[in-house]
Amino acid sequence: MTTRTLYQLFADSAAAHPDRTALEVQGSRLTYAELEESAGRLAARITEEYGGVPARVGILAGRSLPTYVGYLAALRLGATVVPMNPTFPAARNLELATSADVDLIVLDRAGTKHRDQLAAAHRALLLSVAEHDPAGQPAATVAPTVAPADGIAYILHTSGSTGRPRGVPIRHRNVVPLIDWMIKEYGFGPDDRTSQNVELTFDVAVYELFVTWGCGAALVVPRVDDVVRASSFVRDNEITHWFCVPSVGDIAARVGALAPGSMPSLRLLVFGGERLIAAQAEQWAAAAPHAELHNLYGPTEVSIICTGQRLGERGELRGPGTNGTMPIGQVMPHLEYVLLSEDGHPADPGELCLRGNQRFDGYLDPAGDAGRFLTWEEGRAARIHTGDEPVTDLHWYRTGDRVRTEDGSLVFLGRVDDQVKVRGHRIEVGEIEAALTRHPGIREAVVVARAGELGDTLVAHCTGSEVPAAELASFLREQLPVYMVPGRFVHQETFPLNANGKVDRKALTG
Structure with a gap:
């Protein structure tokens, strides 16, 4: 069993590469030494204001300096990180804080809009930090706590079939072996520059942060709009490693951000979170002619990634499986x-x-x-x-997930239940259905996924009163993240039933 923790991965790189760039975000650039000092100072402030070491620290912040300093400060104290998201409804973030029983929540400017709701309904200490100096005063620091490998590194939340988010605790001993293996297997090194594309509430963010910081490379944080304008961001920032959810890549293609040869600095392009088809891979390979493409797969519960498939490079990409999707590869050897x-x-x-x-x-x-x-x-x-x-x-x-073996690789076929994926987010449709039935005009709700040009779209079928779609969408946005709000609402008098007397989801149209 490994004895290292996520923070130790970062600290080892800080000791080996103190003057190398560790983080670039919103115009700020910090070396490993500077980022380590900022994390130590914020850790000292947390213990001073909390009156000790909190067990669980929520990070309610956007793509800002406080996000990354706060994440490392919590790990430096041996605390568990609980990512939250200021773009979620306040009610959702309250559910996450309650589910994980957080003791303290770090807020940046974007997160402060939820301060009043959290303060009124949750016991956690709310700590606002400045964008330019997230450590704040005093300038003192605290030594890193040697957390046990068995300690919980972070808690993420997946959609729950009961109508509430489901907390997934991942221990250091679960995730550090993966990070170590990825660095070695994919050849990450101090000269690399990785783009941090996904939100912290998505498990791939842990891969992006710590594969980068575990080898002394630079983490470059794009704005949300930069992710769908990939070529200019990659080119301007000399990015070498890029993670892509296929449907987000489709949006990039539509806005002209995947022109052939437009991303010459990329050497590793990783897909994950959704089905990948050959045309998508080929378009990215043409845009990044020097990159090696890989397709990865894994649930949050198995620490981010559990299978991988090398797809190849431009002009020599592996073909798709018999169902038209690119294989997800072989299970990790460990x-x-x-x-x-x-x-x-x-x-x-x-x-x-x-x-x-x-x-x-x-x-x-x-x-x-x-x-x-x-x-x-x-x-x-x-x-x-x-x-x-x-x-x-x-x-x-x-x-x-149902898979089959083809030519020595696993190919994803679909789900064995009612769970779906939209833009990389795993969703239990039961959670959306439960939220819809809280509306006084809705008696029953069934949510299904329909394939579209930009990936799967959620369609909600509802019985009861014929409520305007805009009203239902607004009602759901007060409870759920935007990626869980259906794109269409269809009123039904009744639902079709199958031979077992259950709702026949396949028979629902629209």
Whole structure:
């Protein structure tokens, strides 16, 4: 078992490369020595104002200096980081703070708009930090706490079928082996410049931050608009590594940001979060002629990434699977996997089930563990975990994803449940349905995903009163992140039923 933590990955690079650039954000540039000092000073301020070391620290900040200094300051103290998002509704951020039972929340200018709602409904100390000097006064620092490898590094929240977000605690021992493996496998080094493209509430952000800081490279933070205008940002900032959600890449193509040869500095282009088709990969390969393309896959519960496929370079890309999507590759060598049929026996295709050092130990609320784990051994049918016993290292995590093996690689086929992905975000449609039925005019709601030119779009079918779509969208935006708000609303008198008397989702049109 590794004894290192995420903070130690950063601290080791700071010791080895103190004068190299660690972070560039909103016009600020910090070396590793400067970023380490800022994290130490903010850590001192946190302990002074909190009166000790908080166990869990929320980061309610945008793409600003306080975000990254706050993240490292929390880890420096041995605390657990709980990412939040100022673009989420205040009610959603309150749910995240309550779910993770945070003790203190770091706020930047964008996060302060939620201050009043949080102060009125949650016990956490709210700490506002300045954009230009997030450490603030005093200038004192605190020594790093040597957190145990078994300690929880961060808590992310996935969409929950019960109508509430589900907390996923990831320990240092779960994620550090992946970071170490990625740095070695993909050849990251101090001369690289990585773009931090996704929000901290998306697990890929941990990969972007710590693969970069774990090797002494520079993390460059784009504005949200820069991500969909990829070529100019990459070119102007000499970015060498780029992560892309395929549907976001489609938007970049539509605004003319993927011209052939427009990103010559890129040497590694990584896709993930959604299905990738050959045409998307080819367009990016043409725009980044010197880059090697990879397609990665993994659920938050198995620490970000668990499979990878090298796709190749411009002119020699690997072809798609028989279903037209690019393969997600082979399972990481330090993980175990099995494909299981609905009756719990090995099958190909089958549901991908995983265990090993990256697999989390269970949800914050143990009630969420039921049905998500199973026990299986050769010669016996799998037994689904019912929640009446602890989750152990022998349990397999059920990804809910159906895959099959083609030419030695796994190809993603779809879900075995009602979960969908929109722009890389995993969504339980039950959570949206529950939110819709809180509207006084809605009796029942069924949400389905429909394929579109820019990826999947959510469509909500509702019974009850015929409520205007704009009203329903506004109602949901007060409860849910914008990526969970359906793009269309369809009024139905009744829902079609299948032979088992359940709603026939496939029969819903529109």
